[in-house]
Amino acid sequence: MFRPPPCDADPLDTATAFTRLAALPEGAERDRFRQEVIAAWLPMAERISLRYRRCGESPADLRQVAALALVHAVDRFDPGLGFAFESFAIPTINGELKRHVRDHVWSLHIPRKDQELRAAVRAARTRLEQRDAGASVTPAELAAETGLSEEEVRRGLHADGVHHTLSLDHPVSGAEELPLSDTLGLADRALELVVDRQSLKPLLDALSERERYVLYWRFFGNLTQKQIGARLGVSQMQISRILSRTCARLRQQLLAAA
Numbered sequence: 001m002f003r004p005p006p007c008d009a010d011p012l013d014t015a016t017a018f019t020r021l022a023a024l025p026e027g028a029e030r031d032r033f034r035q036e037v038i039a040a041w042l043p044m045a046e047r048i049s050l051r052y053r054r055c056g057e058s059p060a061d062l063r064q065v066a067a068l069a070l071v072h073a074v075d076r077f078d079p080g081l082g083f084a085f086e087s088f089a090i091p092t093i094n095g096e097l098k099r100h101v102r103d104h105v106w107s108l109h110i111p112r113k114d115q116e117l118r119a120a121v122r123a124a125r126t127r128l129e130q131r132d133a134g135a136s137v138t139p140a141e142l143a144a145e146t147g148l149s150e151e152e153v154r155r156g157l158h159a160d161g162v163h164h165t166l167s168l169d170h171p172v173s174g175a176e177e178l179p180l181s182d183t184l185g186l187a188d189r190a191l192e193l194v195v196d197r198q199s200l201k202p203l204l205d206a207l208s209e210r211e212r213y214v215l216y217w218r219f220f221g222n223l224t225q226k227q228i229g230a231r232l233g234v235s236q237m238q239i240s241r242i243l244s245r246t247c248a249r250l251r252q253q254l255l256a257a258a
Helices: 012-023 028-050 059-076 085-105 112-131 139-146 150-159 194-205 209-219 225-232 236-257
Strands: none
Touching: 012 028, 028 059, 028 085, 059 085, 112 139, 112 150, 139 150, 194 236, 209 225, 209 236, 225 236
């Protein structure tokens, strides 16, 4: 079985394996050898995934992303280019892991530019705080350190903190400690009906008196169709037809006006 060479081994061992892989025709033999090559380099992919273990993603998912990136690297590597497989595979695996973290781990999605600004500002702030023994760092100092404008620094600072969200049970300091959920407003479902009510009002005004009475008694008076029929001196079947016809017409008029 193929094994990747140790760091001090002749790199031609690796080149030979990929040359053989490229020369094999499609079939069972090539598939078996391809699997051997992937399995031999899998520990390297797993070691790279460990660098991202503090990002908030599960180690199993990171290993899976790294392994898939390794498969792509093995399939795309051209031994004829004359460089070592590692120099191609490592950037490929790192790139896939970074994309995965950017697209799946952040609690809130923010533009890639803001993510890059966040990374640059955080790195600069760490350097400055270490240099000045933990002193508070101003946006102007961060701008000078990074070469960014102060507006870009502020964007990077605002992007910080969205990597993880707070639990609704997280206590909020104040006059008395309350869970975050108790400080949030609730959606008023009645507000969603305001536009519909205003659109429906002129359509209701245009109905005949009998149609308005039937709708009012049925939906606001909670009367049955039989009770409404008794008040108007008609059968329950006639009330049913009035309701169906009127509601269908109102629905069509509302959709046409939307």
